[in-house]
Amino acid sequence: MKTLLTFALALSLSTSTFAREGTSNVAASSFVKTEGKIVKLSLGEDLGKVRLTIKDVKGKTLYRSTIFVKSNVIVPFNLTDFPTGTFNIAVESMDKKDVLGKTNFEVETKEPKSEMVLPLMASGKIEDQNKVKLTVFGLEKPGLKVTIKDEFGKLLFKETINEENGFIKYYKFKDSSAKGKVMMLEDIKGRQKTIQL
Structure with missing residues (x-):
């Protein structure tokens, strides 16, 4: 009986994989890179319509926008007006048919290194x-x-x-x-x- 349940579970997992073949995953098609207080969000061309939200550590929404991704794109965010700290960037699919899910990135900004100035x-x-x-x-x-x-x-x-x-x-x-x-x-x-x- 236990073997049968395991087999049935394995069968249902493989069936769901076939059913979703051709769809994209938000987490797999996006990533972030932080340089000082500049955050660069990379989005894959397969994402279509997505909602972007940036919140601070207290959960306050700092930015929200819906964009249509038609090709691989890097979306830069300049957080120099905000204190150094941790921010949450949420990428959520608005295309319920072809793209699955929502992903969150926790990014930490840092003060940019000051350029060393040599004397004359x-x-x-x-x-x-x-x-x-x-x-x-x-x-x-x-x-x-x-x-x-x-x-x-x-x-x-x-x-x-x-x-x-x-x-x-x-x-x-x-x-x-x-x-x-x-x-x-x-x-x-x-x-x-x-x-x-």
């Missing part, structure tokens, strides 16, 4: 009594502003140098010593450096 790398060296060697390197983009003032703050010289990566340039002061002069540098990214000679 430059040095100034007095080569002669009235001659200065400026060395700059590590520039990512051209457009370095160079301003030279005397010890009293009076502007002596100003220019923009359009060199990438780095350069060496000499400045000569005709009627005065290089000592005490101040060189102020600012690159296109806003990094600054002051060199006191």
Whole structure:
């Protein structure tokens, strides 16, 4: 009797498999990927009409929409306006004939890693009594502003140098010593450096 029940159960499972052949499954045709606070939901072309719902950890609905999926698509969600945490994304089939089910994804957002900003790398060296060697390197983009003032703050010289990566340039002061002069540098990214000679 027990063997018969097992056989009958196996038969009914295989019959239901044949009956649903050609249908799609929401869970098998969708997945998510999280990058910081950006969530990318991938939906397979076989899903047809689906309802998307995003809820926060307290169950509050943040987003709800019905979309028609005709080809493989990635639906991005920008959650930067919400606190870092756990969110639930529900994908539910609205096509009762060809697509089965509903699936839930629990995603956790994280603060994006801040880009490490290196300081502006430059040095100034007095080569002669009235001659200065400026060395700059590590520039990512051209457009370095160079301003030279005397010890009293009076502007002596100003220019923009359009060199990438780095350069060496000499400045000569005709009627005065290089000592005490101040060189102020600012690159296109806003990094600054002051060199006191």
